Amino acid sequence: MSSAFVRKKRIFDPSSTQPHRLSRSKVDLFLECPRCFYLGERYGVGRPSMAAFTLNIAVDHLLKKEFDTHRAAKSAHPLMASYGIDAVPFQHSKLEEWRHNFTGVERFHEPTNIKFFGAVDDIWVNPEGELIVVDYKATSKRGEINLDEGWGPQYKRQLEFYQWLLRGNDFKVSDTGYFVYANGIKDKAAFDKKLEFNVEIIAHKGDGSWIEEVVTDMKKCLMQETLPDSGERCEYCPYRELAGKTIEEICGVTRKKNMDGKQGTLL
Numbered sequence: 340m341s342s343a344f345v346r347k348k349r350i351f352d353p354s355s356t357q358p359h360r361l362s363r364s365k366v367d368l369f370l371e372c373p374r375c376f377y378l379g380e381r382y383g384v385g386r387p388s389m390a391a392f393t394l395n396i397a398v399d400h401l402l403k404k405e406f407d408t409h410r411a412a413k414s415a416h417p418l419m420a421s422y423g424i425d426a427v428p429f430q431h432s433k434l435e436e437w438r439h440n441f442t443g444v445e446r447f448h449e450p451t452n453i454k455f456f457g458a459v460d461d462i463w464v465n466p467e468g469e470l471i472v473v474d475y476k477a478t479s480k481r482g483e484i485n486l487d488e489g490w491g492p493q494y495k496r497q498l499e500f501y502q503w504l505l506r507g508n509d510f511k512v513s514d515t516g517y518f519v520y521a522n523g524i525k526d527k528a529a530f531d532k533k534l535e536f537n538v539e540i541i542a543h544k545g546d547g548s549w550i551e552e553v554v555t556d557m558k559k560c561l562m563q564e565t566l567p568d569s570g571e572r573c574e575y576c577p578y579r580e581l582a583g584k585t586i587e588e589i590c591g592v593t594r595k596k597n598m599d600g601k602q603g604t605l606l
Contacts, residue, residue: 351380351561358447361557363457363500367493369557372570377560386575398477398521398536399460403438406461419463422540424517426463426471434462446507451558459501465513472501472516472545477536479523484541486518494518499545515544 351359361380368386369376379385409416410428419426431437437444443458461473474497478484486495498516505512521536560567569576 350383353562356452358452358454359561360454360456362443363455363497363504366455366500366553366557367496369560370496370553370570372573372576373560373567374569374576375573376557377563377567380561394534395477399475402475402519402521403461418519418538418540424463424540426465429462429464429470431462437462444501444504444508446504448507448554451554453554453558455500455504455554457497457501457504461519462505463517467511469511469513470505471513472498472505473519474498474501474516475519475521477521477523479525481525484520484522484539486541486543495543495545496549498543499547500550502545503547503550514546515542517542 349360359380365376365380368379375386406416406428410430413427413430415424415427436442437459440458443456445454445456447454459472460475463471463473465471474494476494485491498518502512502514502516518541519538520541521538524535524537527535
């Protein structure tokens, strides 16, 4: 059985005084579907896992190695210079911890008693001592990369949340972050055992004003004793509902009641 279906070792307990820990991806999950978020954190029933984007991971890994070479030399990457970015890769003893998926940059949010964390791809620093959040992305599409469509808005929120995490650790952080975007070239005559990319840097001026309201709403969601509404575009909740009805009709399974005693979905 996939680990996504196994109960988490630690689910949210409304009566506990110990801080609960949530990753940045859970913020996106909550914004997409409060019900899926609630089921995962309160009952340990996560969504089915997706296949890993292994080619994207490979690009990410190679970009990190490339920029780490300049980090060690305390020099700017040529790509940074070509875009007029006055900065160098940031050196810090916790950088590898900040990059690790299960540790990341952590910020304790006292009003909600939640520890939020997220793994950054890279951090640069400018002459003013401001940290610059950098995110690596890889795709293969024709035309220019547009961060106002598709996954773009989510990527922007991701960068803004990393800025918020770092500020919560008393770092001075630049409002402007960057995406190092690798776009696979499709119009070559042959594959020839290699995939080539155009690499560009896209600036984004972060606005994290949405974060406090969202993390507060996440805590309210976790504290409630009834299932929240599902997201309007959630593909998982309708499936769960229809599958539950089908199982009930075919097998005569009694539907599980919600905590308020009303008939609900099969969980």
